[in-house]
Amino acid sequence: MKRWGFKGQGASHGVSLTHRAMGSAGGSQGSGSRVHPGKKMAGRMGGQQHTVQNLKVLFVDQANGLVVVNGECFCAFEMPYDTLTAMW
DSSP: OOOTTTTOOOSSTOSOSSSSOOOOOOSSTTTTSSSOOOOOOOOOOOOOOOOOOEEEEEEETTTTTTEESSSSOOOGGSSSSHHHHHOO
């Protein structure tokens, strides 16, 4: 649901244990009883590698293995909090 932005089914009015369920996966007779390519289904979300351009290197600390950059950085939320505060 979170991966594709699906709304889900209703929380009441006869819906029983299928609030986050997928629903139908495809047609039966007309489509040949198969799941069409590109069907949005459950799976891994995130974890892709991102290349960020136009970063400025402000400081390199080889002793501690730190690189301080200026610009957009996707890894900032995954870094430990003490590593971020120790630089400033």
